[in-house]
Amino acid sequence: MTISIKTADEIEKMRVAGRLGSEVLDYITPFIVPGITTAEIDRLCHEYMVNVQGTIPAPLNYCPPGYIPYPKSICTSVNNVICHGIPNDKPLKNGDVVNLDITVIKDGYHGDNSRMFMVGDNVASHAKRLSQITYDCMWIGIEQVKPGAHFGDIGAAIQKYAEKAGYSVVREFCGHGIGSVFHEEPQVLHYGKAGTGPVMQAGMIFTIEPMINAGKRDIKQMNDGWTIVTKDRSLSAQWEHTILVTETGYEVLTISNGSPAKPEKYLLG
Numbered sequence: 001m002t003i004s005i006k007t008a009d010e011i012e013k014m015r016v017a018g019r020l021g022s023e024v025l026d027y028i029t030p031f032i033v034p035g036i037t038t039a040e041i042d043r044l045c046h047e048y049m050v051n052v053q054g055t056i057p058a059p060l061n062y063c064p065p066g067y068i069p070y071p072k073s074i075c076t077s078v079n080n081v082i083c084h085g086i087p088n089d090k091p092l093k094n095g096d097v098v099n100l101d102i103t104v105i106k107d108g109y110h111g112d113n114s115r116m117f118m119v120g121d122n123v124a125s126h127a128k129r130l131s132q133i134t135y136d137c138m139w140i141g142i143e144q145v146k147p148g149a150h151f152g153d154i155g156a157a158i159q160k161y162a163e164k165a166g167y168s169v170v171r172e173f174c175g176h177g178i179g180s181v182f183h184e185e186p187q188v189l190h191y192g193k194a195g196t197g198p199v200m201q202a203g204m205i206f207t208i209e210p211m212i213n214a215g216k217r218d219i220k221q222m223n224d225g226w227t228i229v230t231k232d233r234s235l236s237a238q239w240e241h242t243i244l245v246t247e248t249g250y251e252v253l254t255i256s257n258g259s260p261a262k263p264e265k266y267l268l269g
């Protein structure tokens with residue numbers, strides 16, 4: 001049970017993969033309007049990755065133990081879907097919220113990131129708040145990252161903020177180490193106790209990707225073998241970045257020209 005320390009050469013490849021992963025989200029942003037289907041979004045992203053970037057969509061045929069191969073190139077999680085939503089032929093509606101989760105492979109290394117999108121001009125204010133609080137949660141987690149910190153510091157900070165907002169944190173899925181392998185050690189929990197878990201060291205790379213529910217934390221898996229929804233059908237939101245531990249703190253690898261800025265201040269003081 002060891003967490004890999006990336007070499008300078010690997011870190012440079014992860015910077016490239018991270019930027020490319022983020023650029024897929026930049027590219028697809030103007031297409032996220034009422035009427036487009038998630039299958040069309042998947043096709044556009046797939047073609048951009050393969051034909052424009054020369055990247056490989058990591059989800060396509062991804063098959064962790066106990067799963068069937070994932071059938072599409074991206075994950076599209078709409079409204080009460082927590083994660084791993086499979087793109088389909090249902091059009092997005094004005095007022096929907098959708099998470100697009102993109103993982104590219106470039107030169108053997110993975111860049112994994114996701115953003116929330118508000119569909120149309122009629123998204124309820126409670127849905128916007130959930131997305132914004134979840135974005136804050138991701139950044140509050142990122143701000144814990146530095147050599148000597150414990151992984152539990154990330155989860156504790158996120159859980160405290162999410163629960164203060166009246167929301168719940170999904171427990172069954174977590175952030176993860178990443179590099180030439182999509183999901184590797186450590187598991188980066190989005191809940192827990194400060195001062196627990198492994199100690200961070202410069203050169204570690206992992207994701208922070210909190211899934212926050214407006215209602216209860218309980219989940220349900222759909223019969224497609226992948227899609228995870230809230231048991232109480234409440235809305236769920238998620239944001240994800242891939243993070244490098246540096247000598248002095250952190251570097252966000254999944255950054256590009258279109259990345260939303262780090263919050264200047266958090267919604268809840």
Ligand code: MF3
Binds near residue numbers: 059075101209240
């Ligand atoms: N990108 C997801 C993550 O953040 C994993 C998706 S696995 C898939 O870890 F097969 F559903 F694509």
Ligand code: CO
Binds near residue numbers: 175209
């Ligand atoms: Co991830």
Ligand code: CO
Binds near residue numbers: 101102112114209240
């Ligand atoms: Co992801």
